[in-house]
Amino acid sequence: MPLPLQGVIELLVVAAVSLLLGALLLGAVWAAGGSDTLGAGGSLRLAGQVWLLSHGAPLSIQAVEGLSLAGGTVTLVPLGLTLIPFGLSVIAGRRIARACWRGQFLLPFAAGMVGYAVFGALVGLLSRT
Numbered sequence: 022m023p024l025p026l027q028g029v030i031e032l033l034v035v036a037a038v039s040l041l042l043g044a045l046l047l048g049a050v051w052a053a054g055g056s057d058t059l060g061a062g063g064s065l066r067l068a069g070q071v072w073l074l075s076h077g078a079p080l081s082i083q084a085v086e087g088l089s090l091a092g093g094t095v096t097l098v099p100l101g102l103t104l105i106p107f108g109l110s111v112i113a114g115r116r117i118a119r120a121c122w123r124g125q126f127l128l129p130f131a132a133g134m135v136g137y138a139v140f141g142a143l144v145g146l147l148s149r150t
Contacts, residue, residue, distance in 0.1 A: 022120075024117075024120065024121060024125060024128055024129040024132075025128055025129055025131075025132035026132070027116075027117060027120055027129055028117055028128070028129025028130060028131075028132045028133030028136075029129075029132050029133050029135070029136035031113035031116060031117055031129075031133055032110070032113060032133035032134065032136055032137045033133075033136050033137070033140055034109075034113070035106055035109040035110050035113050035137070036106070036137050036140040036141070037140070038105075038109060039072065039075075039105045039106040039109060040068065040069065040072045040144065042105055043068045043071050043072050043075070043102060043105075044064075044065060044068035044069075046068075047064050047065075047067055047068045047071065048061075048064055048065075048068070050064070051064040065148075066147070066148045066149075066150060067148075068148075069144045069145075069147060069148025070148050070150075071099070071102065072102075072144060072148075073141065073144060073145055073148065074095065074098065074099065074102075075098060075099050075102040075103045075105075075106070076103070076106070076141065077098055078145070079094045079095065079096045080094065080095040080096075081093075081094050081095075082094070082095060083150075113133075114130075117129050117130065117133070
């Protein structure tokens with residue numbers, strides 16, 4: 022397999038698995054009745070927003086009628102959720118490094134980062150409210 026393609030595939034798997042783990046957690050909350058007003062689609066959008074928040078993107082919250090919550094922006098990064106893509110990225114980086122000769126690591130790394138950025142942009146577009 023060409024090294025740039027391997028880098029893209031490895032980091033897309035990292036992004037997809039970390040997003041699916043967050044969606045699984047929030048889906049369990051939705052199934053248990055923790056967020057009845059969101060629905061399944063809203064729970065998936067929230068999973069995408071939390072995934073983006075774990076990568077350092079700010080999350081805007083609007084005021085909700087009937088609740089005493091004011092709108093604002095959340096910038097606090099959930100470090101527990103940040104460890105998931107970090108750990109998976111370390112494993113993917115080791116696999117890529119084993120496939121490379123000395124001095125070739127930059128090409129699959131750059132290609133993988135472009136793929137990860139495109140995935141993050143798609144998640145941002147699909148999870149906005």
